[in-house]
Amino acid sequence: MEALIALVIGVLTASGVFLALRGQTFPVVLGLTFLSYAVNLFLFVMGRLAIGVPPVISDAAAYTDPLPQALVLTAIVISFGMTAFVIVLALKARAELGNDHVDGTHSEEDAAP
């Protein structure tokens, strides 16, 4: 399971970085979203992977660390708000600048199909 999770985080991060480096605002927003998914997963597994154990200290022999779950909750809320904000900002930039390029103007290379 460790390898699978690591692969998922890696692929999400790589796609996120690739998309965030694109020239148009929509892929950039998607890229940031992928990055935040990757980091949320990453934070979550920092409490170690465990199946079927309670997230509280009790009489049970094993328990899983509840703190990363709280951290992920905070991170999800923040990244959710940030994504909403950056979408609105991208729309505003589209309206104010007349196109959806991050620099406000399309260069000639981008215009080619």
Added chain:
Amino acid sequence: MNGLAMHLPILPVLLPLVAGIALLALRSAPLAVQRGISLAATAALVPLALALLATASDGTQLVYKLGNWDAPFGIVLVADRLAAWMLMATALVALFALLHALRGDDVQGRHFHVLYQLQLFGLNGAFLTGDLFNLFVFFEILLLASYGLLLHGGGPLRVKAGLHFVVINLVGSTLFLFAVGTLYGVTGTLNMADLAVKLARTVPENLALVEAAGLLLFGVFALKAALLPLHLWLPAAYAHTSAPVAALFAIMTKVGAYSILRVYSLMFGADAGAVANLLADWLMPLALVTLVAGMLGAVGATALRQQIAYLVIASVGTLLAAFALDSVDGIAAGLYYLPHTTLATAAIFLLADPIARARGERADRFESGPAMPGARVLGGLFFVAAIAMAGLPPLSGFLGKFMLLRAALESPWLTWLWSAVLATGLIGVITLARSGSLLFYRTHSTTEKLTAPRAADWLPAAGLLLLGLGMVVWAGPVSDYATATAAQLLEPQAYIDAVLGGRP
């Protein structure tokens, strides 16, 4: 300690939050009421910061346990000398920037005062918190408020600069979380004092992980501080936003510098065992390159506000070069330079606004324009501000740089630091003199109708310059405080004992 005094460390965090929420609820109240609340809340931060400064000045490290949970299980706020120092600088800059905003910038868009208070909430929280994840949360709060403030008033240039600023900071936040997650995964704690203890005992097989996380954190803080090569977002963002916001943002790069100083003196300092002096090879060359690059940018700038933005980058370089010396004298020089450069930058940003206004359609671009009305007052103030920025005697910039040069005498970086600081100082003088003569002397007559600046347009900037003068008059006590702060930072054991209550 009785009632209110016991809760002193949390008041600078709570007050702007409560004021911000109240302002949001009162958004349809008359403008005078909103301005009154905002001004009162911002002004009240000054006595609060003074009280904290007085408490911290005898070396007390006031630890405030939220919900009375003991560290490292609960979140703590720590008001030590450094935190109080940063709060004081923030409160002063915020007050004068707000006074400037009250003359009209705050009605260009909605919710200016709400965002302003939330920005102060984030700033004060970031300076006070003793928990790494909490630092992330306060970073996000101050960033989200700063996105709103940056875009305040709108316009294509502001939106474009804002988009870059937001995207790069979102990537920075993601990296911050990766670093925090790695540190938690290795040590199982997020309390900075506890982290310092645990990181010093890092076992060899985790060393690479911890170092990666530590350097990732440095990357994030360097992004906030606009250290080369992560400085490219700053000039456009600062040059195109409104004057009071740019003035308040003078403290924003200092948040990054503060975080570098706090985290790397506490968690990766000389006593940190296996991970000691993690940044020793990186910080100084990066800081010096930043200083030179910032100054070259200022030479090539085509407008006054753009030039000041590049000077902000240069000042970050100077500041971090001082911190990189990693000695009591070096850090003390940096801590003296920090409020000076914040005040001077804020003042000159506030001055650029009436100058641009008085020049009509040429605004602050460096081209020959009509003789501006009120040039005597504006020119005089610009002269004083430029002297402070360039670091010439008799103002505080000179003292800061002098302390830095003297502190570098014993450092292996002596040659590099002296040549970089002295050469950029000279370039700074020439650049600012050229800008001043272009704006104020090389003028021609015009039929364009120009309006003279009112006293309210330049009084806040003059107030900030007076504070800078105060730093010269009381240079003795101020530098004593800075030296004591530096000594406290280089003895992290006291901080750790204060937070963890002396437990091992």
